[in-house]
Amino acid sequence: MRSSSGKIVVFTALPLEYRAVRAWVADPQRVDHEAGTIFECGRIPGTAWEVYLSQVGQGNQGAAVLTERAIRMIGPDAVFFTGIAGGLKHDIALGDVVVATRIFAYHGGKQEETFKNRPETWPASHRLEQAARFAVLDPQWAETLLPAGRDAPDVHFKPIAAGEVVVNAQASALQSLLDEHYNGVAAIETEGAGFAGAASMADQVPALVIRGISDRADGSKQHTDSGGFQITAAENAAAMTIAVIKTLVTPTALEAELPPSRADTVGAPAVASPPASQQLKEPLPVVWRRKLLPPWSNESATLEVHLLPEDSFRLPMRQMNQLKDDLVSLGRSEGVFTATEEVSSVLEANFTAAFVRDPRHGRSIGLMITRSGQRSYWESLPRPSRLHMPVLDPEHTRERIADLLRLLLRLHDVLQDRFAPALAIDPAEILTVMNLDAAKVSNGATLARGGHGGPVRIPPDEVWDAATIGAAVPIIAEELTLRLMQHFRSPHEHQ
Known part of the structure; x- marks a missing residue:
């Protein structure tokens, strides 16, 4: 450093x-x-x-x-x-x-x-x-x-x-x-x-x-x-x-703000704690991607990340119409979509979205804003060519969640004070949990999905102010990733 x-x-x-x-x-x-x-x-x-x-x-x-x-x-x-x-x-x-x-x-x-x-x-x-x-x-x-x-x-x-x-x-x-x-x-x-x-x-x-x-x-x-x-x-x-x-x-100001060291913690590894949040009595209602843009029949495991404003409001349709075009151009400028690929866009009564679906290469990626102010992003999990299934790498997922939280914070100019994040893997029936570098040279992998199939969802039950999310993205992303990974276990862990 x-x-x-x-x-x-x-x-x-x-x-x-x-x-x-x-x-x-x-x-x-x-x-x-x-x-x-x-x-x-x-x-x-x-x-x-x-x-x-x-x-x-x-x-x-x-x-x-x-x-x-x-x-x-x-x-x-x-x-x-x-x-x-x-x-x-x-x-x-x-x-x-x-x-x-x-x-x-x-x-x-x-x-x-x-x-x-x-x-x-x-x-x-x-x-x-x-x-x-x-x-x-x-x-x-x-x-x-x-x-x-x-x-x-x-x-x-x-x-x-x-x-x-x-x-x-x-x-x-x-x-x-x-x-x-x-x-x-x-x-x-x-x-x-x-x-x-x-x-x-x-x-x-x-x-x-x-x-x-x-x-x-x-x-x-x-x-x-x-x-x-x-x-x-x-x-x-x-x-x-x-x-x-x-x-x-x-x-110098940062050093002055650091708490004094304690003798009993000398030599102990530093563990970052999530920033203080407000636990919601009930999770905020989230519009999952499946409800608005159902996955195609053979779509592979896809990560979706959402930011929901704590205070409900309703965007005017005139603004939603403008956002329909803005999402395409923003997606290109942010590297979500390539400069040459064809991007679909849709404007419905309750949401607008820009997305790419390429079943031949298993690529699904998109941006969405609902009239209630929810900001959403989704992308297919990586799928190394040697494997026949998507790979959920905890470290890669943590980094992607951090990047996507930053993207969603700047997705829309309407300032909101507080947001609750939500995650999902959908569909989640067929994937493996392993390191991506190892997956690139592996000839086989084991299914890691537990339970009865269907999507895995982390509801939006904690809320932070936008400045805190922006300043503590890595810590929040790590916490969300740990919660997500609890739902995916190797077969011997189910026994």
Whole structure:
């Protein structure tokens, strides 16, 4: 594990972006890299973080080189890229801020009779994304960070596309590519892919891209630039970046919060306990996938994960109609669906869903939102080619549940305070419990399902607030996995 340094690096591309961040750095001092790169180092008032600033210029290549250089020289706990971008969504206004949940390098591909895109993608650091979401829960988050009289911009948590060209045309081959294969992205820019890729390769340093929308990438850039939107967008993105840094707990504060060690626990293994939850008197009513989208006759074992809001409400049909399209684009942007596979979508009176069913390859995967606010995801258990049945690997399942809880938390923009998770394996009659690596070289396995067949379900009987779930996903996922595994035993355990 990387030791803490108490340092953060903030990268920008343009001078106006750099100045917008530098305005918040107290007593900046010049620091030179041996290769000539110039940084400035100071502190953000009200925090203990040591912040380094760097201007990398435009382009992914320069961003990648200088990000790697800064990480080697400074050893930061986190890195940010902040600045302006072109907006790709009509419901995101000029001056709004987009916090990138994922970065797509959209120029990768293979040109044959048709262009087959091969994008690279990097998710946002969960820790930094959670800090950003927490920062904007305060409606006054930008009050002291923006010029007097300016309203706080709306903040959107959406994917961003990063390429090698500045897009400023309403109709072009590039716009068609983006619309067809990257419909879920909210903004486009030219540095995020290099930055995110370098941070990912440098020992997985937490990284986050924050962009202010300065134009529409539709041919109107000259007009919006002359209208001052570049400066507004840069200042808004800088304000959001500073707000996130202020939200991050410094290493020294974390150490101060740790309980004193006890002599009788020295040498004992640390066991993480689930965060405090409220036990519900009765489980919340859950809409299992089988009720709305029954599995096909030969469908293999499928894991489904649900988040149910504690407080009941009803989404308007107009919003459900919009969600029908959003689930497809979100699924593609989050890597749920591939960029080229055909995704089915459905809108019914009580739910909307986007899914893929491929009986030939045993693939079933999908996203769903009900009008009551339930968020759901399902995917087939892995099925190594040497075996004739799906594999339930406890460690792999725990990791998947953690990833899916994070996905469901950001699936829908309506903020809910408290959620109860639920799990199921359905169908569950034919599967084996074993390590996936072992399954890949195994020639046989034993059935592990006990009882009388049918689905195995873990009801939503414990509720946590959303912030707690986000901060303690690994622990909650482990607890849910242990409860799930109690239902699956090898034959000799039934005797």
